[in-house]
Amino acid sequence: MSHNIQYRDYPENVDKDKVFSELSIYVQNECWQEGGHLNPIRWVPAPVCESIDAAQQYIETHDRGWYDCLAVRYREPIRGKESKAYLDLVKRRAKAADRYNKMYRELYAATVTAAFIGCKSCGSKLSREHLLTRTRSNQCPLCGADLRPASTLEKIQKARDSMEEINKKMEQEACRMAKTNGTVRWLVKIEFHT
């Protein structure tokens, strides 16, 4: 027997009885061997969450357990009507992600000229050539420690932080857009066993 949790989203004015009957048929088909069924859906009237992620969080924290099925509303920005600020952030994020990925993937051995690289963790002297051509990794093949110096790891962390900072700004802007120019939808969580 396995636990199934699924999410669906619908327009705000959707026919709730129709949703329930469609999902019930779906669940019956999914668990024809177990004879499982769908519990009634609790359509929570308030609040209207500020994003689909917030709606999912709301559902997770208000779940009563035992195959509780519940729904909450959320605001969603209209696709194709994103603000200029948002579109700028999308571009910035792409650049930041690109920068981070390049830094993260760069082979340390390719950036040094010495024939041997010392592992600070186990003390091994590792052949640069071997790291470059054989393992192609930034990990010590003997102990698994990261061979990159702390200053490099710090730079990588900073690149990651700035990417996440942009992500946060995008989320905020998406919420703002949804509030001023968005639609309201239902996020429905169903749970059943098969």
Ligand SMILES: [Zn+2]
């Ligand atoms: Zn090592």
